[in-house]
Amino acid sequence: MKIGFIGLGDMGQSMARHLIGAGHDLAVWARREASAAALVTEGAAWCASPAELAARSELVITMVGGSADVEDLVLRSDGLLAGFAAGAVHVDMSTIAPATARQLAAGYAERGIGWLDAPVSGGPKGALEATLAIMVGGEATTLARLQPVFEVLGSRIVHIGESGAGQVAKACNQMIMVAAIEASAEALHLAAANGVDVAKVRTALMGGSAGSRVLEVMGERMVSGDFDKGVDARLHHKDFALIMAEAHALGAPLPIAAAVGQQLNALMARGGARQDTAALITVLDAMAPQDRRTTE
């Protein structure tokens, strides 16, 4: 399939590479041409603008920053909308506001262009290993047609509902995940305040009723104090702005999410933007210093 790809960050590089590997005819565009150099060497075509990319593609995938970035890519004078022919599809895999997804879908529909919002969970590791979870909003028939492409990128593809529903699911994912990180941080902070070996507490809790992927992965980072690997906390900080804007717009009371957002604010203020979000435990330690050295 003739596919265009925009958004060659950590995750996008891996995803674009999988698409070339699967035999697709891939074109790329990037703000900085250098970001595309490796992929062009591997066979991707370079396009001079998003419009040029859209004009030669049956499918364009975007994997960029947030709502404003996607809107700009679509609506700018040399943007995707200026290039797409009727029948083409834009699949946005960025994390953006559900309302933005719905607006873009409506604008495309008027011109006979398809849209899916398909945000992902799994981070750079999931992108590299093609094991992303993909939450899809939009027409089921469009998803069915593109299923083979999604299967090149992820291992769990779920159709949630209409346009925007994929983004709602992603917001839910982030709310639950970051709340679990903060709750794990508070639990291990309390254990340390009691002088108890936090590594043993984490081990005891895994596999029980408090067990989760977060306790396994981020809990280990809290125990070791190594916050260099993982997902930049600034990305979750961005997600929480989206989530709280949704809550505001819909009149949805989200007391825990709101409190988690404040802890993320504090982590940003501490210079933790590029640390893994497990560093939320350092916000508590800064408030009430604890020694988390363990014997295990």
Add this chain to the structure above:
Amino acid sequence: MKIGFIGLGDMGQSMARHLIGAGHDLAVWARREASAAALVTEGAAWCASPAELAARSELVITMVGGSADVEDLVLRSDGLLAGFAAGAVHVDMSTIAPATARQLAAGYAERGIGWLDAPVSGGPKGALEATLAIMVGGEATTLARLQPVFEVLGSRIVHIGESGAGQVAKACNQMIMVAAIEASAEALHLAAANGVDVAKVRTALMGGSAGSRVLEVMGERMVSGDFDKGVDARLHHKDFALIMAEAHALGAPLPIAAAVGQQLNALMARGGARQDTAALITVLDAMAPQDRRTTE
């Protein structure tokens, strides 16, 4: 082994039955003798007081309400302390304050009586199926000696540290678990506010970075609206009083746990004491009504 057992509630009944089944010489005492009737029929000996139970036991296991209940059982005039011979061991599997566990351990140690705090996770189902997770504080040598008894009751037995450390781990377990329940409730509430199928959102999120036992078990109850099965929310409400008292005593800042505790307070006020804690979602729905009916 000659074992005494006190606390014949939902979980204690199953645990005592497993001990008889494993061939132990079991004695019981209960506030209301009727609670012990079934077990006495199955071979347990009835004792007239905790002191009498302690006097004939190498090991006494208690599985009762909270700190005050355990202190009363030990310290009353016809309590365990009045009956124990030196060399006996008291294993308390209730959920109590770490400080209470430490005080009782110290009092016993002066008289040559052993102590382990060994709170559990897994609920009535885990007790019935003998798959409880058991978090143990106290002397490792005492645990090693009693390991075969614990293995009759649970499938994950972890030594956390000194006396009280088992209770600290239990507090950590409850903090993480109930925060995950509230975060899941908020996520599904937000999905419903967006008109998105909450069953599909839950399915999409399980197995991903937000995946947890809580989303699997309690998430299903939120989707179905069935809060009759599971663990009474009043027990978690009790646990949160303990956790926040610990936080207060130690000067540990626990912002998310504090907010979760407020939602539990609201659930109690709504008459949800004997509902499963998944009913936390009804607190949000009461604030901002949502239709969570799904098509799945």
